[in-house]
Structures are given as C-alpha cells and as structure tokens.
Amino acid sequence: MGCVLVASSIALILFPEKFTHRYSETVPFAIGIVGTLFFGACTIAALRIVIFKKIAxxxxxxxxxxxxxxxxxxxxxxxxxxxxxxxxxxxxxxxxxxxxxxxxxxxxxxxxxxxxxxxxxxxxxxxxxxxxxxxxxxxxxxxxxxxxxxxxxxxxxxxx
Known part of the structure; x- marks a missing residue:
C-alpha cells in the first residue's frame, strides 16, 4: 500500500500538468513532493518493523x-x-x-x-x-x- 502511495506521489511530481484541472502545476507538484517524503518515510518505518523483530x-x-x-x-x-x-x-x-x-x-x-x-x-x-x-x-x-x-x-x- 505504501509503495502505491509513493508511486502516486511520484506521478504528481513527474506529470503535474495531468492534475491541473483547477490548480496551477505547482500545487500537484508540491503535493507530490510532500506525499513522496511522507509516504516514503512511512513505508520505510513499516518495513523496519516487519524485517527487524524486537524482543518485547x-x-x-x-x-x-x-x-x-x-x-x-x-x-x-x-x-x-x-x-x-x-x-x-x-x-x-x-x-x-x-x-x-x-x-x-x-x-x-x-x-x-x-x-x-x-x-x-x-x-x-x-x-x-x-x-x-x-x-x-x-x-x-x-x-x-x-x-x-x-x-x-x-x-x-x-x-x-
């Protein structure tokens, strides 16, 4: 799921003109950057939890x-x-x-x-x-x- 959200955010960065129905190209581009950073960090954190088991x-x-x-x-x-x-x-x-x-x-x-x-x-x-x-x-x-x-x-x- 995290990879899909990261890929969607990257699509906003690469093709902002396809998402400019009401907004200028900078809004989808900015959302893409924020989304890539946020969802990328969440995906990395989730993978660390799954891969590195800790004694509880x-x-x-x-x-x-x-x-x-x-x-x-x-x-x-x-x-x-x-x-x-x-x-x-x-x-x-x-x-x-x-x-x-x-x-x-x-x-x-x-x-x-x-x-x-x-x-x-x-x-x-x-x-x-x-x-x-x-x-x-x-x-x-x-x-x-x-x-x-x-x-x-x-x-x-x-x-x-």
Whole structure:
C-alpha cells in the first residue's frame, strides 16, 4: 500500500500538468513532493518493523521483563507478581499482570505520561501492566499459559 502511495506521489511530481484541472502545476507538484517524503518515510518505518523483530517480553528465573532493551524497560521480579488475569476490552483479550504492591511500581516510574497510563490501567484493569498477545509471535492462550508456568516455577506456587 505504501509503495502505491509513493508511486502516486511520484506521478504528481513527474506529470503535474495531468492534475491541473483547477490548480496551477505547482500545487500537484508540491503535493507530490510532500506525499513522496511522507509516504516514503512511512513505508520505510513499516518495513523496519516487519524485517527487524524486537524482543518485547523476556522471561528468566528472576524477572519478567517488558520491552527489554528499550528506554521504557520494566523488570518485574517474580516475587512481586501475584498472578496473571485475562481482561477483555471490546472483544480484544489482554493479559493483566497482577502485583502485590502496584503502587510501588507506579511511584518508581519517572516519566509522568507513563505514570498516568499506569494509574489508568490500575484503576480500570486492577493492574498497571496489561499487554496483548497480538504483539508477540504466539496466541493469547499460549502466552497466558507460558506466563503462568514461569510464575509457578519461579515462585513455587500453584494456580487454583
């Protein structure tokens, strides 16, 4: 889709006289330049997302790490997690990470926008951290089972 929009924008640059019903040739030419730059950048960004897969969730013996390697990395120790819960919003399933002391994690957040989002999530979903399996290469049930198994192994608890 992005390539089609870029090609259309290039056509405006190369053949502005064909698009001059009401306007001078400079208007379609300018729209073509802006469109080529914008849609070209969007296409490159989309391709980077598709080609370069990034780890979004990391599970080890000590922590569940959300967005590892990024600026807003969140590392939750297994002993801070009280479990996982499925939340449905407008037929979209989310996994909510239930914490023993969610206020502590919210207070530790330094970014004010992220802090407001965590407070909103806590108020509406009983947890500051919720995520969807759509962002990962697995389905919702497999991800929920994987998280529950890792939680049980690392906290030596059982799910009722």
């Amino acid at each position: 969730l990391s599970i080890d013996n000590n922590t569940l790490t959300i967005n590892p390697g990024k600026k807003n990395t969140t590392a939750l120790r297994w002993n801070e997690i009280s479990g996982f819960k499925e939340v449905t919003v407008a037929s979209q399933k989310f996994i909510s990470v239930l914490l023993y002391n969610p206020e502590k994690n919210i207070e530790a957040e330094t970014n004010s926008i992220t802090k407001r989002l965590l407070i909103y999530n806590l108020k509406h979903y009983n947890s500051p951290y919720c995520f969807s399996a759509n962002a990962y290469e697995t389905n919702h049930n497999m991800l929920l089972n994987m998280l529950n198994e890792a939680w049980m192994l690392n906290t030596h608890k059982t799910i009722l």
